[in-house]
Amino acid sequence: xAELHCDLVxxxxxxxxxxxxxxxxEAGAKxxxxxxxxxxxxxxxxxxxxxxxxxxSVDEPSDDLGDALLGDFMGYPDPSLLRETLSERENWTSPAxxxxxxxxxxxxxxxxxxxxxLRWLTTFGVRFEPLPTPFLTTSTTRLSPVGGGLALVEALSxxxxxSDVTVLYETTARSLVIENGSVTGLVASGPxxxxxxxxxxxxxxxxxxxxxxxxxxxxxxxGMLCRPVAVGGHYNKGEGIEMALAVGAAxxxxxxxxxxxxxxxxxxxxxxxxxxxTYGILxxxxxxxxxDEAPGPVDxxxxxxxxxxxxxxxxxxxxxxxxxxxxxxxIRTALRTDQPPIIASSIxxxxxxxxxxxxxxxxxxxxxxxxxxxxxxxxSRPDGKATxxxxxxxxxxxxxxxxxxxxxxxxMAANVFTFGGLRTNEFAxxxxxxxxxxxxxxxxxxxxGLYYSNYTGSTxxxxxxxxxxxxxxxxxxxxx
Numbered sequence: 001x002a003e004l005h006c007d008l009v010x011x012x013x014x015x016x017x018x019x020x021x022x023x024x025x026e027a028g029a030k031x032x033x034x035x036x037x038x039x040x041x042x043x044x045x046x047x048x049x050x051x052x053x054x055x056x057s058v059d060e061p062s063d064d065l066g067d068a069l070l071g072d073f074m075g076y077p078d079p080s081l082l083r084e085t086l087s088e089r090e091n092w093t094s095p096a097x098x099x100x101x102x103x104x105x106x107x108x109x110x111x112x113x114x115x116x117x118l119r120w121l122t123t124f125g126v127r128f129e130p131l132p133t134p135f136l137t138t139s140t141t142r143l144s145p146v147g148g149g150l151a152l153v154e155a156l157s158x159x160x161x162x163s164d165v166t167v168l169y170e171t172t173a174r175s176l177v178i179e180n181g182s183v184t185g186l187v188a189s190g191p192x193x194x195x196x197x198x199x200x201x202x203x204x205x206x207x208x209x210x211x212x213x214x215x216x217x218x219x220x221x222x223g224m225l226c227r228p229v230a231v232g233g234h235y236n237k238g239e240g241i242e243m244a245l246a247v248g249a250a251x252x253x254x255x256x257x258x259x260x261x262x263x264x265x266x267x268x269x270x271x272x273x274x275x276x277x278t279y280g281i282l283x284x285x286x287x288x289x290x291x292d293e294a295p296g297p298v299d300x301x302x303x304x305x306x307x308x309x310x311x312x313x314x315x316x317x318x319x320x321x322x323x324x325x326x327x328x329x330x331i332r333t334a335l336r337t338d339q340p341p342i343i344a345s346s347i348x349x350x351x352x353x354x355x356x357x358x359x360x361x362x363x364x365x366x367x368x369x370x371x372x373x374x375x376x377x378x379x380s381r382p383d384g385k386a387t388x389x390x391x392x393x394x395x396x397x398x399x400x401x402x403x404x405x406x407x408x409x410x411x412m413a414a415n416v417f418t419f420g421g422l423r424t425n426e427f428a429x430x431x432x433x434x435x436x437x438x439x440x441x442x443x444x445x446x447x448x449g450l451y452y453s454n455y456t457g458s459t460x461x462x463x464x465x466x467x468x469x470x471x472x473x474x475x476x477x478x479x480x
Contacts, residue, residue, distance in 0.1 A: 014044035016445025017204035018156035019468030027476035043153035048230030048270035059115035097435020183440035207418035208238025225315025229414035230270035253449020255420025260306040264337035287360030310413035341407035421449035428471030
């Protein structure tokens with residue numbers, strides 16, 4: 001078995017891994033990077049995302065970032081342990097140090113380092129702008145790199161290749177090496193066979209959305225009713241999480257959920273999102289409405305609605321728009337699919353094309369229409385134009401579905417990334433199930449648990465960059 005030696009071995013080349021490798025290299029560490037993808041496909045989910053970040057400027061996070069993360073519903077934790085977390089951390093008991101809630105210190109660190117991290121990324125030629133989003137109604141402020149996540153991957157990968165960092169493509173990390181309770185390297189397999197890389201380890205290899213067995217294990221039967229939102233997610237098999245759990249790492253986040261995005265199942269393009277259902281209705285395979293399509297701005301509620309879609313028969317629903325919905329300004333912005341709508345001149349004909357019982361669909365549309373009033377319709381903001389006497393209700397943009405031709409799009413849940421992962425502290429160090437740091441082991445990005453009930457939009461790439469950089473710097477300092 002071949003052996004290599006370094007100060008830090010980084011697993012994964014998404015934004016978290018790239019940030020960790022470059023930060024550690026800049027701090028003087030000898031770095032080796034391993035990634036299971038070939039060179040032209042590296043970058044994981046980052047390569048395919050538009051990489052929106054919850055920022056109001058390059059230097060300032062959005063006003064609601066901290067509250068949104070800490071306001072995620074995390075169940076009903078023991079109040080005595082919550083009170084304990086208000087004291088100095090060194091006084092916490094083990095149950096408090098591993099309490100399955102969002103770590104306040106982690107969020108504070110994210111807020112303090114978001115601006116400096118984006119400024120650091122600009123040194124590699126990345127530019128950030130408030131670019132258009134696919135959301136026609138929004139609840140927060142966002143920036144994104146010009147060129148999206150691909151621009152991040154290309155710029156940071158080029159910086160790695162221009163340095164003396166060793167990058168091993170098509171190489172998969174398999175297990176951690178432990179000596180005297182500390183992580184001292186990892187075993188990997190690549191084109192030349194097995195190898196051991198000696199050094200501290202930064203895990204940044206994403207979640208397990210590309211692993212059907214883990215999805216079934218944690219999500220049950222619904223696991224098969226989703227798929228990765230982009231090809232990059234298929235490389236995320238969850239080994240990084242499993243190898244850390246195998247050496248006693250604590251978990252964080254909700255292993256039963258994932259960041260869900262509504263996409264057109266017919267499309268193979270990355271993020272073939274359907275965000276226009278707020279201006280129409282959603283029906284299931286039985287031809288029935290099952291959810292309030294518009295409780296508020298689409299960017300704040302699409303994930304919860306997508307979960308309801310996943311729970312329907314075969315995990316699919318159909319968005320129906322009439323001429324009013326199709327005429328909403330910039331509606332194509334909210335339809336990211338490359339597939340055409342299913343078009344019919346009547347609801348009965350549309351039902352036939354969707355293989356839905358026509359009487360059931362006509363009844364659902366008639367019931368919905370009967371609950372719609374004649375108030376003015378304003379698609380640019382939540383307008384309070386709600387149904388009356390209809391179950392389920394529709395809280396905004398409730399216009400009648402009457403004017404053909406009628407357009408329909410199938411919608412399913414895509415798995416952007418999984419919520420469950422490793423517990424880390426504010427220095428990106430992995431902690432064990434007693435809440436103590438596992439020496440030599442770091443983690444960042446989507447494989448670290450943060451979300452519980454709902455994804456705080458436009459935070460994944462941001463936190464991957466922040467804690468990847470922090471972990472790389474911390475690992476370099478340890479060896480100084």
